[in-house]
Amino acid sequence: MATAEDGRLTEANTGTAPWRRWGPYLSDRQWGTVREDTSPGGDAWDSFPHDHARSRAYGWGEDGLLGISDDSQQLCFALALWNEADPIIKERLFGLTNSEGNHGEDVKEYYFYQDSTPTHSWMKGLYKYPQAAYPYEDLLRTNAARGKQEPEYELVDTGIFDDQRYFDVEVVYAKAGPEDVLVQVTATNRGPDPAALHLLPTLWLRNTWSGDEQAPRPRLTADPASRQVLVDCPDLGPYRLIWEGDVDVLATENESNWARLAGGTNPTPYVKDGINDAVVTGRPETVDPGLTGTKIALRRRAVVGAGESVTMRLRLTTDAPRSGLGEDVDQVLTTRRQEADEFYTSITPPTVGAEPARVMRQALAGMLWSKQFYCYDLDRWLSQRGVHPLRDEAGLDHRNARWFHMVCGDIISMPDCWEYPWFAAWDLAFHTMSLAMVDTTFARDQLQLLLGEHYLHPSGQIPAYEWNFSDVNPPVHALATLFSHVQAVDTGAEDDHAFLSDTFAKLALNFTWWVNRKDVNGANTFEGGFLGLDNIAVFDRSAAQLPTGGRLEQADGTAWMALYCQSMLELSLELARTDPGYEGTALKYLEHFLYICAAMERGDGMWDEEDGFFYDQLRLPDGSGERLRVRSMVGLVPLCAVTVVPAESFGVLDDRLAGFMRRHPDLLGQISDPLLPGVGNRRILTLLDEDRLRSVLGYLLDEEEFLSPHGVRALSRFHRDHPFAMEVQGQQFGVGYLPGESDSGMFGGNSNWRGPVWMPVNFMIIRALLQYYLYYGDDFTVELPTGSGQQHTLFEVAADLADRLVSIFVPDEGGRRPVFGGVELFQTDPHWRDNLLFYEYFHGDDGAGIGASHQTGWTGLVAKLVQLFGTIDAATVLGDTRTHPSTTLFRRDVG
Structure with missing residues (x-):
């Protein structure tokens, strides 16, 4: 018997409704990729390290923590967190590069893709966030000291999860419609004592305008009175992100902080890591008081008791509910989960335990x-590096130079x-x-x-x-x-x-x-x-x-x-x-x-x-x-x-x-x-x-x-x-x-x-x-x-x-x-x-x-x-x- 999810797949396949428009298309790591490599020697890991990622705008894609985007990755949403101990907010996953690990590159985080339907009408993910300062230096130093005959030094080995001192942060996405996504973030304190946590769900626009004066400049504008972030992006339509409860709105631009990275001049006083600096260092001047930009976070601080939870709910939609998030939130969350269960029951043999x-x-x-959005125009990428093989014979020796015909902008597994x-x-x-x-x-x-x-x-x-x-x-x-x-x-x-x-x-x-x-x-x-x-x-x-x-x-x-x-x-x-x-x-x-x-x-x-x-x-x-x-x-x-x-x-x-x-x-x-x-x-x-x-x-x-x-x-x-x-x-x-x-x-x-x-x-x-x-x-x-x-x-x-x-x-x-x-x-x-x-x-x-x-x-x-x-x-x-x-x-x- 066909399930509700089968019906959505049919609508997506026939073009009746774009149920695949939104999904988990946001990468877990954009830094350290060949696409973002600007080095003359082609060392992608060192050209764009993790330390640059919070401050430097990407050229070809975006990354985030258990996030989603539209299928052309113009508008992105992801979770960010701060435990009042880390030197930076947790916006993306940390890991060692190929040269840093004793067995090469390795992500040093614990996160789980727990559930998803094929149209992403229902998705659930889990991230384990320590309450103590994340041990960046310990992981780097200890792994560097180990040889290839020794095991890798993992995050759990640092003792940071001892006594259960961490938050289980669960993110649920449930679609009320193809372009109407409910978001529920629940953080549970597994530790024995109360602990502070900043929840920072973040909405931002991929930087498609830098280096192109003719490119239209999209905008995000927050309206605290209606508890909405309005999206003005010509190719997307009138999206809005709606939130529940009281939050601090932090707005900045998805632009590189060249002053931090290279001692240069920034194109705007509000740059990509402005939200990070406002939260961690308490500098309000790093975010736009006008509550407009191309990157906006909604901060809610809570002291979570032992064994207790705090929840934030949001709605990313092209429709404006009559009041707040709308009266259908609980029903949609419950129904989509039930439909996911029905779908998987339909494809799982009854004899399976x-x-x-x-x-x-x-x-x-x-x-x-x-499934990720993969953007890579080789013709443009090679031209930016001055090694295009049709214009420079020496360019044939450059990485991927013979593939200048490739133009990628697709959702790929x-x-x-x-x-x-x-x-x-x-x-x-x-x-x-x-x-x-x-x-x-x-x-x-x-x-x-x-x-x-x-x-x-x-x-x-x-x-x-x-x-x-x-x-x-x-x-x-x-x-x-x-x-x-x-x-x-x-x-x-x-x-x-x-x-x-x-x-x-x-x-x-x-x-x-x-x-x-x-x-x-x-x-x-x-x-x-x-x-x-x-x-x-x-x-x-x-x-x-x-x-x-x-x-x-x-x-x-x-x-x-x-x-x-x-x-x-x-x-x-x-x-x-x-x-x-x-x-x-x-x-x-x-x-x-x-x-x-x-x-x-x-x-x-x-x-x-x-x-x-x-x-x-x-x-x-x-x-x-x-x-x-x-x-x-x-x-x-x-x-x-x-x-x-x-x-x-x-x-x-x-x-x-x-x-x-x-x-x-x-x-x-x-x-x-x-x-x-x-x-x-x-x-x-x-x-x-x-x-x-x-x-x-x-x-x-x-x-x-x-x-x-x-x-x-x-x-x-x-x-x-x-x-x-x-x-x-x-x-x-x-x-x-x-x-x-x-x-x-x-x-x-x-x-x-x-x-x-x-x-x-x-x-x-x-x-x-x-x-x-x-x-x-x-x-x-x-x-x-x-x-x-x-x-x-x-x-x-x-x-x-x-x-x-x-x-x-x-x-x-x-x-x-x-x-x-x-x-x-x-x-x-x-x-x-x-x-x-x-x-x-x-x-x-x-x-x-x-x-x-x-x-x-x-x-x-x-x-x-x-x-x-x-x-x-x-x-x-x-x-x-x-x-x-x-x-x-x-x-x-x-x-």
């Missing part, structure tokens, strides 16, 4: 909160709003697979965005990520497109064929870029950049030249391209259902898949017969090769290059494929015959025949190799006692098993590596196991774990791996969540233990969260695992007779 359901809902909330407040292409492909659970249209639009003319390079390359758009990510967008299409078909989308044909054409350009640019010798073996596996590589894969002077034929890069062929084949077959002209295209991708299979066998090959595993091949300048025998995800990615196709879909190619194979019998190599039917008369395309499949699965399911209690490790634990090492020109290179952070600075040294248990590749492995199960059925069994003598079908193995991944977040028999590791506050305190964090990766032995703590982007895939294995069983999978059984994992209603 309370704790996995919590994991699913909070994971999706984190993903929805991570980010990996992490503090650590990674910029899109990353392959992350985004995984994001869409989970976001489609709640908003199929938004997920599909995200894929089209990166393939559109404002992003896709004229050469066909997809931009990788802000620090280096020219780097190379695994090509998973065709697979994500297929999943998005299947979701849309399942939900009755009528215009999906237009989406599919347009997207397919752009993907074909990208596929050709890969073939022309990343297959150096035209031999169908591929070299990407780091391809997401930087921490487990012997060499820096993104380096212009390897230390050996040779090149790397990557088992994973080549396998990703095999999967690309498979996905494009399936998309071609789907398009061929209404346009038979695509049959020839389908055959083209099938033939290319076979070429890649054969290339992996050529010469010494990437398959090691003695070990029974895939390895990268180091090709030296003299043409000789050497396998890099590191047992890692590099050798597991070929397992993921598998697709199952129904005979009726494949049948249009049977005769032509049979003729092709008769002409080129050597192309089959060691793969399964694609014409040989399996269970249900299905056909399989895979890099592994049955013997090789069993060999790789033997490693995958071995607890002394890849299988951990909480998923599949990125690097085999075999290398704990047997580290890989090699010497090149007197220089030592090696890889050893590290269950947590890296001890190397080779790739920047940050902790956010694709380390031991990594959700997206685990997800791909589970998908692959279901594909093999669709083909081999119940007769194919393996030991789980290896050596146990306990035989299981591949469906059972897939379900077991999903359980291991979900168990990271679920309390164990002792009531402890593995994700929180040894942090007792999170494990035992009732105000902490149910607020989940979705880290970038997880400790290979105990499942503790490591790296970016709000990387809900692809770690949010756990939500799909909860939903899927609460819905299907083995019989459901084998009985799926629909067009794309390879996408069984991603259907909304399986079976």
Whole structure:
């Protein structure tokens, strides 16, 4: 049954009502980004540090604490706080830069995205604000003194939360209409004594006028008599922010304080940090007595008793309620929460327990909160720095200079709003697979965005990520497109064929870029950049030249391209259902898949017969090769290059494929015959025949190799006692098993590596196991774990791996969540233990969260695992007779 939230999604998708106009599009961090970097050397972190953020107007976006903005980020709203002890008001999240942390950049705050509907009709977030002075210097000094072998020094380690001396600050947003947002801020004193708190909800306008004399100057004007802030912004319409109760109105301009930053002259006496100075230093002259400007805060001071709460309520709207906030406030807040509950109940299988359901809902909330406004006009950005490649030949060497065509001003799903407040292409492909659970249209639009003319390079390359758009990510967008299409078909989308044909054409350009640019010798073996596996590589894969002077034929890069062929084949077959002209295209991708299979066998090959595993091949300048025998995800990615196709879909190619194979019998190599039917008369395309499949699965399911209690490790634990090492020109290179952070600075040294248990590749492995199960059925069994003598079908193995991944977040028999590791506050305190964090990766032995703590982007895939294995069983999978059984994992209603 359709819920109220489903109705809002329909209205948004049909253009009836702009329910997505307002959302959590305000970044958690704009400082330290490439967009804001003005340094000649390209050191973004040092060019715009946290210390400058309160005083310096941004050029390309805004940040704030649990805030919202409109979808073009002209008008912003966020929370600010002051505890009468901090040296500055808390307007944004603090963290260490890459050079300051012993394991790189790391946010040093505790905040949680607790809930959100896809239209953001209901949102809830929580921030933990200490009552003592925030320990900025302690965090900087102590982390700087620690080496890479030591753990990070976290905020909880400083003792600032001892005796519960902090405020729980909860922010709730509830929409009465598409452009009518109710805001409720509740601060609760968890400590034993009364404590002072200043609540400073702040409204401001993004600075779009500096440097452009022709740009219109918007204004905010406060009217204390009517308790309203009026917004005069030509492109937005007549918004107003209404408040309840008595407040102090503090108004200033969103302009840089150059006097503080550089000893310069300010354009106005009222600058960006004027509110901060008025509150902290008590200087009334730093705010405008006329109560007008481009940034206004509403201050309410309260002394909050132990265990007591203080609440502020506001309304941001284009409508003027008859009296104050309006009589509907309580009703709207209650109704929107109930509707959110109904929406999540509708997509959560009834067999799922309370704790996995919590994991699913909070994971999706984190993903929805991570939708951000991303503004970056490369042509203008390069011109401002005098390095535009069309005007200066030397400009070609500048960061991202070859991407001057890019013009970005869109809402995009980010990996992490503090650590990674910029899109990353392959992350985004995984994001869409989970976001489609709640908003199929938004997920599909995200894929089209990166393939559109404002992003896709004229050469066909997809931009990788802000620090280096020219780097190379695994090509998973065709697979994500297929999943998005299947979701849309399942939900009755009528215009999906237009989406599919347009997207397919752009993907074909990208596929050709890969073939022309990343297959150096035209031999169908591929070299990407780091391809997401930087921490487990012997060499820096993104380096212009390897230390050996040779090149790397990557088992994973080549396998990703095999999967690309498979996905494009399936998309071609789907398009061929209404346009038979695509049959020839389908055959083209099938033939290319076979070429890649054969290339992996050529010469010494990437398959090691003695070990029974895939390895990268180091090709030296003299043409000789050497396998890099590191047992890692590099050798597991070929397992993921598998697709199952129904005979009726494949049948249009049977005769032509049979003729092709008769002409080129050597192309089959060691793969399964694609014409040989399996269970249900299905056909399989895979890099592994049955013997090789069993060999790789033997490693995958071995607890002394890849299988951990909480998923599949990125690097085999075999290398704990047997580290890989090699010497090149007197220089030592090696890889050893590290269950947590890296001890190397080779790739920047940050902790956010694709380390031991990594959700997206685990997800791909589970998908692959279901594909093999669709083909081999119940007769194919393996030991789980290896050596146990306990035989299981591949469906059972897939379900077991999903359980291991979900168990990271679920309390164990002792009531402890593995994700929180040894942090007792999170494990035992009732105000902490149910607020989940979705880290970038997880400790290979105990499942503790490591790296970016709000990387809900692809770690949010756990939500799909909860939903899927609460819905299907083995019989459901084998009985799926629909067009794309390879996408069984991603259907909304399986079976």
